[in-house]
Amino acid sequence: MKNSLISPASVRLQIREGKLKEPTSGLCPGYAQANLVVLPQKYAYDFLLFAQRNPKPCPLLEVSDTGSRFLKKIAYNADIATDIPKYRVYENGKLTGEYLDIVPFWRDDLVSFLIGCSFSFESELTGAGIEMRHNTEHCNVPMYLTNIPCVPAGSFHGNMVVSMRPIPYEQVVKAVTVTSAIPRVHGAPVHIGCPEAIGIGSLDQPDFGDAVTVKEGEVPAFWACGVTPQAAVMASGTEFCITHAPGHMLITDMKNICLKE
Amino acid sequence: MKNSLISPASVRLQIREGKLKEPTSGLCPGYAQANLVVLPQKYAYDFLLFAQRNPKPCPLLEVSDTGSRFLKKIAYNADIATDIPKYRVYENGKLTGEYLDIVPFWRDDLVSFLIGCSFSFESELTGAGIEMRHNTEHCNVPMYLTNIPCVPAGSFHGNMVVSMRPIPYEQVVKAVTVTSAIPRVHGAPVHIGCPEAIGIGSLDQPDFGDAVTVKEGEVPAFWACGVTPQAAVMASGTEFCITHAPGHMLITDMKNICLKE
Numbered sequence: 346m347k348n349s350l351i352s353p354a355s356v357r358l359q360i361r362e363g364k365l366k367e368p369t370s371g372l373c374p375g376y377a378q379a380n381l382v383v384l385p386q387k388y389a390y391d392f393l394l395f396a397q398r399n400p401k402p403c404p405l406l407e408v409s410d411t412g413s414r415f416l417k418k419i420a421y422n423a424d425i426a427t428d429i430p431k432y433r434v435y436e437n438g439k440l441t442g443e444y445l446d447i448v449p450f451w452r453d454d455l456v457s458f459l460i461g462c463s464f465s466f467e468s469e470l471t472g473a474g475i476e477m478r479h480n481t482e483h484c485n486v487p488m489y490l491t492n493i494p495c496v497p498a499g500s501f502h503g504n505m506v507v508s509m510r511p512i513p514y515e516q517v518v519k520a521v522t523v524t525s526a527i528p529r530v531h532g533a534p535v536h537i538g539c540p541e542a543i544g545i546g547s548l549d550q551p552d553f554g555d556a557v558t559v560k561e562g563e564v565p566a567f568w569a570c571g572v573t574p575q576a577a578v579m580a581s582g583t584e585f586c587i588t589h590a591p592g593h594m595l596i597t598d599m600k601n602i603c604l605k606e
Numbered sequence: 607m608k609n610s611l612i613s614p615a616s617v618r619l620q621i622r623e624g625k626l627k628e629p630t631s632g633l634c635p636g637y638a639q640a641n642l643v644v645l646p647q648k649y650a651y652d653f654l655l656f657a658q659r660n661p662k663p664c665p666l667l668e669v670s671d672t673g674s675r676f677l678k679k680i681a682y683n684a685d686i687a688t689d690i691p692k693y694r695v696y697e698n699g700k701l702t703g704e705y706l707d708i709v710p711f712w713r714d715d716l717v718s719f720l721i722g723c724s725f726s727f728e729s730e731l732t733g734a735g736i737e738m739r740h741n742t743e744h745c746n747v748p749m750y751l752t753n754i755p756c757v758p759a760g761s762f763h764g765n766m767v768v769s770m771r772p773i774p775y776e777q778v779v780k781a782v783t784v785t786s787a788i789p790r791v792h793g794a795p796v797h798i799g800c801p802e803a804i805g806i807g808s809l810d811q812p813d814f815g816d817a818v819t820v821k822e823g824e825v826p827a828f829w830a831c832g833v834t835p836q837a838a839v840m841a842s843g844t845e846f847c848i849t850h851a852p853g854h855m856l857i858t859d860m861k862n863i864c865l866k867e
C-alpha cells in the first residue's frame with residue numbers, strides 16, 4: 346500500500362504503536378499537520394491570549410479540554426500523548442529532553458494547543474508551481490529569530506520566529522496571494538526582501554533548521570512560524586511545557602482546503 | 607462639520623462626555639465597530655476558549671489586559687467604561703439594567719472582549735450593490751436564536767444567534783463572496799434559504815431586533831451574530847457580565863478594510 350494512500354487515522358495508529366518515528370513531512374498529502382504546545386492550566390489563559398494577540402505565528406486549530414488527551418475537532422480519537430512521533434519537554438524555559446511519547450509526563454491539569462503548520466501552505470505553493478527550495482535540497486526549512494516583538498500576554502513574551510523560502514521575483518505576487526488565502530496556517534508573508542530589516546544578520550546561519558541556496562533573481566520571503574510559541578516558552582521561562590519535536594507533527598483529519606473556511 | 611467626517615476618537619469623546627447616546631449605526635463610515643463582552647477574570651479563560659471554538663459568532667478583535675479599561679490595538683485611548691453609548695449589565699444570566707456608563711461597576715478583575723460586528727460587512731455588501739432591507743425599512747436587523755449548538759467551553763454553552771438579510775437570488779453568490787472575505791466580522795453566511803432547517807419557526811417573529819419584508823424572488827440569508835455571546839451568558843447563568851446595548855457599539859480606529867488582513 347502506498348504511503349500516500351494511508352489515512353491520517355492509520356498513520357496516527359502506526360505512530361502510537363511505535364512503528365513510525367520519522368518526521369511527518371510528506372505523509373498524508375492534502376491533510377493539515379499541526380504544531381503542539383502543552384501547558385499546565387495555570388498558563389493556559391495567558392497562552393490562549395498570546396495566540397489571540399499573535400494570530401500569524403500562532404493560528405490555533407484546536408484547544409483541548411483541560412486534562413483531556415483527546416481532541417474533538419481536527420483529529421478524531423487522536424491521543425495527544427502518543428500520536429506524534431517525537432516530543433520535546435521544556436522545564437523553566439529550557440529543553441530537558443526528547444521523547445517518543447509523553448504518557449509518563451501527563452497530568453490532569455494539562456491543556457493542549459494545536460497550531461497550524463506551514464506544511465499546509467507549502468503544498469498550496471507547490472501546487473501553484475513555486476519550488477520549495479528546502480525540499481529540493483532535502484533539508485529542513487531555514488528559520489530565524491527576528492527583532493519583531495510578539496504582542497505580550499501575561500507571562501508570555503518574545504520575538505517572532507519566521508521561516509524563509511527563496512521566491513523568484515516573477516512568483517512573489519503569487520506566493521503572497523496563495524498564502525494570504527490561508528490565514529489559519531500563518532497567512533501572507535510578514536516580510537519580503539531585506540533580512541536586516543527584521544533583525545536577521547545572515548541567511549546562512551538560521552536559528553533553527555538548515556540554510557538553503559538563494560539564487561540570482563530570487564528574493565527571500567519570510568512567513569510567521571509555528572516555532573514562535575516554543576521561542577516564547579523559552580524566553581518566558583515557563584515552568585513546564587511539552588511540544589512536538591521540529592518536523593514531527595500531528596497529522597490531522599482536516600483537509601488543507603478546509604483551512605480556507 | 608458633517609458627522610461622517612468626524613474621527614472615531616472625536617465620536618468616542620462625545621460619547622464619553624454624554625453628548626451622544628444614540629445607536630452608532632452609520633457613524634464614522636469605513637471604520638469597524640465592535641461588540642463588547644466584559645467578564646470577571648475567573649470566567650475569562652472559558653470565554654476566550656468559547657470564542658476560539660466559535661469564531662463565526664465570536665470573532666475576537668481584541669482582549670484587554672485584566673483590570674484595564676483601555677485597549678492597545680483597535681481603539682487608541684478608548685475607555686471601555688465610558689466610550690460606548692449604552693451598556694447592559696447581566697447578573698446570574700439575567701439582564702438587570704441598562705446604563706450610559708459602567709464606571710460604578712468597574713472592578714480590577716474585569717476583562718474586556720471586543721468582537722467584530724456585522725456593521726462592517728454591511729458596508730461592504732452595500733458597496734457591492736446589495737440592499738440592506740433593515741436600513742431601507744429604518745429598523746434594526748432581525749436576529750434569531752437557532753438550533754445550531756455552539757461548541758461549549760467550560761461554563762459557556764448555548765445556541766448560535768444569527769442575523770437575517772433578504773437577498774435577491776441573483777445576488778446570493780455575491781453576498782457570500784463579499785462576506786467570506788471578512789472572516790473577522792462573522793464571514794460567510796451559516797445558512798441560506800430555509801429558516802426551519804436551523805430551527806427558526808417564523809421570520810416574522812425575530813428573537814432580537816425587528817422583522818423585515820422578504821420579497822418575491824428573495825432568499826433569506828443568515829449570518830452568525832455577535833449577540834451569540836450574550837445569549838451564551840444568559841444560557842450559562844454567568845454570575846456577572848457587562849455588554850454593549852444592541853446597536854450601541856464601540857467605534858474603533860480600525861478601517862473595515864484592515865479586517866481583511
